[in-house]
Amino acid sequence: xxxxxxxxESLRDAATHYCPGCGHGIAHxxxxxxxxxxxIREKAIAVCPVGCAVVAYDYWNFDCCEAAxxxxxxxxxxxxxxxxxKFVFTYQGDGDLAAIGxxxxxxxxxxxxxxxxxxxxxxxxxxxxxxxxxxxxxxxxTATTPRGRNPAGEGYPLKICELLATLPAVASLERVALDSxxxxxxxxxxxxxxxxxxxxxxxxxxxxxxxxxxxxxxxxAGEAWRWVREEMAKTFPLxxxx
Amino acid sequence: xSKKILMTGNEAIGEAAVRAGCDFYAGYPIxxxxxxxxxxxxxxxxxxxxxxxxxxxxxxxxMVMGASASGRRAMTSSSSPGISLKQEGISYLAGAxxxxxxxxxxxxxxxxxxxxxxxxxxxxxxxGGGHGDYHCIVLAPCSVQEAHNLVxxxxxxxxxxxxxxxxxxxxxxxxxxxxxxxxxxxxxLSTKPWALTGCKGRRPNIVKxxxxxEGGLEEFNKALQKKYARIKExxxxxxxxxxxxxxxxxxxxxxxxRIARVVVEALRKKGKKAGLLxxxxxxPFPADAFEELxxxxxxxxxxxxxEMSYGQMLEDVRLAVNGRAAxxxxxxxxxxxPTEEEILRRILQ
Numbered sequence: 001x002x003x004x005x006x007x008x009e010s011l012r013d014a015a016t017h018y019c020p021g022c023g024h025g026i027a028h029x030x031x032x033x034x035x036x037x038x039x040i041r042e043k044a045i046a047v048c049p050v051g052c053a054v055v056a057y058d059y060w061n062f063d064c065c066e067a068a069x070x071x072x073x074x075x076x077x078x079x080x081x082x083x084x085x086k087f088v089f090t091y092q093g094d095g096d097l098a099a100i101g102x103x104x105x106x107x108x109x110x111x112x113x114x115x116x117x118x119x120x121x122x123x124x125x126x127x128x129x130x131x132x133x134x135x136x137x138x139x140x141x142t143a144t145t146p147r148g149r150n151p152a153g154e155g156y157p158l159k160i161c162e163l164l165a166t167l168p169a170v171a172s173l174e175r176v177a178l179d180s181x182x183x184x185x186x187x188x189x190x191x192x193x194x195x196x197x198x199x200x201x202x203x204x205x206x207x208x209x210x211x212x213x214x215x216x217x218x219x220x221a222g223e224a225w226r227w228v229r230e231e232m233a234k235t236f237p238l239x240x241x242x
Numbered sequence: 243x244s245k246k247i248l249m250t251g252n253e254a255i256g257e258a259a260v261r262a263g264c265d266f267y268a269g270y271p272i273x274x275x276x277x278x279x280x281x282x283x284x285x286x287x288x289x290x291x292x293x294x295x296x297x298x299x300x301x302x303x304x305m306v307m308g309a310s311a312s313g314r315r316a317m318t319s320s321s322s323p324g325i326s327l328k329q330e331g332i333s334y335l336a337g338a339x340x341x342x343x344x345x346x347x348x349x350x351x352x353x354x355x356x357x358x359x360x361x362x363x364x365x366x367x368x369x370g371g372g373h374g375d376y377h378c379i380v381l382a383p384c385s386v387q388e389a390h391n392l393v394x395x396x397x398x399x400x401x402x403x404x405x406x407x408x409x410x411x412x413x414x415x416x417x418x419x420x421x422x423x424x425x426x427x428x429x430x431l432s433t434k435p436w437a438l439t440g441c442k443g444r445r446p447n448i449v450k451x452x453x454x455x456e457g458g459l460e461e462f463n464k465a466l467q468k469k470y471a472r473i474k475e476x477x478x479x480x481x482x483x484x485x486x487x488x489x490x491x492x493x494x495x496x497x498x499x500r501i502a503r504v505v506v507e508a509l510r511k512k513g514k515k516a517g518l519l520x521x522x523x524x525x526p527f528p529a530d531a532f533e534e535l536x537x538x539x540x541x542x543x544x545x546x547x548x549e550m551s552y553g554q555m556l557e558d559v560r561l562a563v564n565g566r567a568a569x570x571x572x573x574x575x576x577x578x579x580p581t582e583e584e585i586l587r588r589i590l591q
Contacts (some may be wrong), residue, residue, distance in 0.1 A: 047308070057448045063438040065311045066450040071304035078308020079438065080315065081292045082266050086440050094253070104304070115334035121370035127398050 008032040010041045012061045021221025023178040023211030024052060026057070028059055028119060030188045031091070031178060034191040034195055035062070040087045046080055047072045051093040052126040063091040070101025073108035076115050087198060089116040094135040095125045098158050102134075105160070109204045112169025116194045122213040123232060130216035134158040137235050161208050171203040173241040177210035190228040210236055246421040251411060254386045254422050255345055256281035258393035259317050260289055263428045264343070266309035268294040268302040273357045275347035275411035279319065279354035297331035299324040303331030303344075309338040311449040313437025315397055318343035321413070322363050323354060325371075332406055333372030337451025339466075341391065342376070343480070345409045350576045355555060359413035360575045361496060366555035367410050368525040375463055377470050379407040379477065380524040382495040386420035392522075399433050403473055410524060413552060414497045414579075422469030465552045473526055480528035481520040485535065490589060493547045493559050495521045498580065502548055505585045510552040512590075519545075524555065532562035544568040548585050551575045 004146060007013065010032035044062040048054055050069035057064035064069045067075040072090040080088040090097075097105050097119050108115065124142055125131040131144040134159050136140050139148040149157075161173045172194060176187040187209055194205035210232045213225035249257065256278050259267070267286055269279040279295070286293035292309070296302035300390040302318045309316035320328060325346045335342055346367065350360040367380045379399050383389035392409055398406035419451050453459035455460075481499075483506060485491065490509065494502035509516035521528050535543060544567055547556045555572045563569055572588045574580050 043440035045312075045438045045440065053451055055454065057446075057450065061446055063447050064449070065308065065438055066334070066338065066448075066452060067304060067307070068300075068330050070309075071300060071331070074301040074304035075308035075311070076304035077294065077301075078266060078268070078310070079312050080308075081294065081305075082309045082312045082314045082316075083439065101295050104301050107301065153445050 005007065006064070007135060008036040010044070010058050010061050014059055016059055017055065017212055018052065019215040021212055021214035021224055023213070024051075024120065025124065026178055026184060027118060027187070027209055027211060028056060029190055030184070031118060032060065034188060037192070040195070040199070040201065043085070044087045044089070045083070047076045047079070047088070049088040049090070049092040049096040051096050053091055053120070054127070063064060070096050070099070071104055072096065072101065072118070073104040073113070073115065075150070077108055077113050079097050081115060084114070087195070089118065089195070091118045092120065093126070094119075094123065094133040096119045097158050098134040106164070108204070109164050109170050110167050112171070112203040114198055114203050115196045115202055118191065119206055119208045120211045121208055121213045121236065124213050124216045126213050131170055135236070137231060151222045155236045157235050159236065161206070164206065165241045169203060170206075170242055171197050172205040173208070175208040175210070175238050175241065176211060177228050177233055177238055178227050179210065179233070208236070243286070244423040246423055248419050248558050249386060250277055250413040250417055250421045251343070251386045251389045251418050252277035252347065252417070254390040255283045255319070255393055255409065256285060257420045257424055258390040259343065260285050260291070261425055261427045262394045263315050263319045263431050264291065264397070265291045265314035266306065268305040268318050270299050270302050270320065270324060272321045274359070274416050275321045275345065276345070276505050278345065278416070292398050299327035300330060300398065302334070306342050307331055307335055307338070307340060310335065310342045311438050312340070313434040313439060315431065317343040319347070321347050321349045322351050322360070325363060329366070329372035331564040332378065333370070333374050333376065334451055335406045336376035336378065337374060338407070338449050339404040340449065341404055342406050343396045343400060343409065344406055345410070348412045349408065355576065358577055359497060359550060359579065361412055361498060361550040362554070362575050363410065364524065364549070364551060367408050368527070368558070376466060376524050377405070379403065379405055379473065380410050381407065381414065382410045382524050384496050384499045384520065386415070386422050389415060390422055390425065394428065395555060398478060403469060405469070407475070410496065412497050415519065477523060477525045478528040478530055479522040480531050481522060482517065482531065484515070484517035487515050487521065487567060489515045489543055489572045491517045491535065491543060491545050493519050493521070493545055493555070494549065495524060495555060498548055498550050501580065501582055501585070504582050508582065508586055509589065521555070527558045527562065529558070529562040532559070536563065536566050542567070544570070546589055547571045548580050549573040550579055571580060
């Protein structure tokens with residue numbers, strides 16, 4: 001009998017700690033499928049963020065490094081510059097990449113570091129219990145915007161792909177969404193393109209993945225997927241920015 | 243005899259790092275250590291090593307963390323306010339048991355302070371500095387030659403114990419020129435099986451400081467403390483001058499120890515039995531040297547601590563002496579340096 005579907009070698013046989021309906025598990029698996037398909041597991045080094053995905057190294061079957069909150073791209077710079085022959089990527093949430101680590105993000109991109117970035121945008125701080133993220137939508141209620149995000153004083157959702165598109169050293173930027181089976185396939189395709197960019201030495205590539213967080217959004221999983229498609233994607237249009 | 247060259251402390255540290263096999267340097271401009279960053283910008287690419295001017299001190303120390311996690315000798319340098327920013331990364335390096343060398347060419351504080359030499363970061367360097375129960379190995383050179391030499395020791399101790407090491411100098415030491423004999427290049431560095439190099443032919447390695455499982459962090463902390471106890475037992479270093487017969491012992495480190503040395507000679511000329519105890523390791527503090535002195539001395543011995551601060555190492559001296567002898571102090575920081583005359587006047591009064 002021919003085996004047509006199995007766990008990627010890059011993914012450990014472990015139950016994740018993620019909440020029901022969370023996008024992290026899907027994103028983790030897609031990364032592992034791409035790493036297997038490209039045959040780069042043995043030279044892969046991931047930098048995990050502070051946030052829900054901090055223990056991604058418990059699920060990934062390759063070398064992993066922790067970083068302080070927001071510093072993943074600085075740590076990745078140190079790894080890649082000393083080991084240019086390895087495949088180095090960061091996996092970061094919106095608080096990590098777009099709030100506390102904004103400087104590291106902009107400057108790693110501006111230096112054109114030959115790195116790949118999986119940026120999980122779920123419009124909320126998940127691990128700490130659903131506070132306002134830099135990417136929280138206007139009017140969205142969170143633990144720290146109980147009346148809904150008001151641009152007066154709380155600002156507007158930060159659009160990372162649009163922001164980084166102005167930098168000449170950036171190789172590619174794409175925004176995708178885990179909102180449907182089709183979205184999952186497109187996400188995998190975008191990750192693969194970004195990873196290949198690094199293997200070809202093209203420089204900084206980032207994939208922004210709009211991802212559901214049903215628990216912090218206080219929505220059932222199905223509705224959360226719909227909210228990604230119908231609400232998040234209005235503020236964060238999908239597509240290639242570079 | 244080896245050839246002597248003239249170099250500033252900052253440059254001597256940079257050249258030592260290159261010769262000690264430093265593969266990666268990241269820094270951010272701040273006075274009075276800028277010559278070191280500029281020296282590395284020039285020298286590292288000449289040796290096919292990596293130099294990165296980081297966007298901040300936070301980024302620089304995290305880049306060092308990445309290079310260190312890769313198994314490479316990595317270094318950063320800064321001065322007091324910049325070192326405060328690095329504390330986040332230093333705590334993570336200590337927690338992940340990663341080696342690296344951090345150079346602090348101290349200036350006056352608190353806050354932005356100014357750029358004059360000071361020794362006001364002693365607490366920050368020796369107590370950990372960032373969050374958590376950890377220590378860095380802290381080395382305090384008092385000359386350009388010693389600054390050069392201690393870079394080799396710093397990298398070696400840091401690799402041996404998998405703990406960050408700090409060279410604690412001051413603006414005077416960083417800026418002044420002295421004759422220097424450069425060391426030969428280091429070969430055959432230790433292997434680092436824990437490094438992140440891709441999992442080819444082995445199980446994946448993980449570099450982390452996060453312990454979520456119940457009891458995990460406490461177990462880890464116990465192991466860390468055991469390591470620190472070993473370092474305390476084996477790595478205390480100091481220089482002693484006239485310690486055998488002295489009744490008044492000056493205690494000073496770094497640049498201030500050079501002034502204290504002059505005071506000791508002046509006291510000797512006056513017929514006073516004076517000596518100098520100069521800690522070279524500030525952590526581990528050479529407490530055993532005090533123990534020896536207090537055990538041996540029948541007659542009364544008193545200590546006089548002088549620092550370019552308002553009394554930071556003083557606390558370690560008092561802890562080591564533990565009430566068994568008088569401990570006096572004179573210090574200045576923020577503009578002035580305690581002079582020979584000022585110290586003499588206080589000792590003789």
